Amino acid sequence: MEPPNLTLPKVGTKPSKKMKLPSPKELISHYESQGVDSQEASMKVIEDLQKALFSVVSSGRGKHDKLLTESSRKIDAISNRLTVLDMKLDSKPGYVETFAIGLASGAALKGIGALLPHIIAPIGNIWNFVSSAVKSSPQ
Template sequence: MEQPPDALPKDKTSGNQRRKLPTPRELVSHYESQGLDSQEASVKVIEDLQNALFRVISSGRGRKDKFMAETSRKIDATNSRLAVLDMKVDSKPGYGETFAIGVASGVTFKGIGTIMPHVLGALCQIWNSVRSSTKSSP
């Protein structure tokens, strides 16, 4: 008589107690011994294996899962940084716009350079008149 999956033999591997995995034939014969026919036993074995596989995948345990989660997080962070850089580059002016900004700032600087001597001269005259009016008063 086959052993049920709960009472499977254990192997000693590097001091740890581990269950020996049953073969598919052992699982089918176990379910047949419980009264299921061959097809129902096969379906039950497939369901059990799918559930076990789903539990292993969804458990999130193991170095590989942690590595994949960390790698996924790093890729997401890099992707978001690249998206921000792409938005910044797209918001910068092109060559034509840069040239127009340069011409406009050059004309503004030239205009300020032309007007400044007149403004500074007027301020100096105001300063001199205020200074002379305060000195001449005894």
């Protein structure tokens, strides 16, 4: 019994030629040689290319795409939080605005304090007049 004749590839050597991808014209001529008309051959070539493209895109990239999607989602969330924080900081007044608000409110309180006795005294007089009129009138 004789051992089978096998040739093993050498370790560390690369193939000298890369596999050349057929051009669209070559693919069309391949289908036409099988007896398919030109338009149908073109449709088959497009269908084959779409299938090949889909298989390349969908195979082996699932984890990478999920990681990329998750990272993109996290970056969007962080960006939204920073935008909200920036809006909150922009909406608060600075030192100068706070001082101006304090001066305006102090002036308003002082003005109200000056006007309040002139407003309360006549209201008090009216109240006293009405209450004395009610007491003196017969029931």
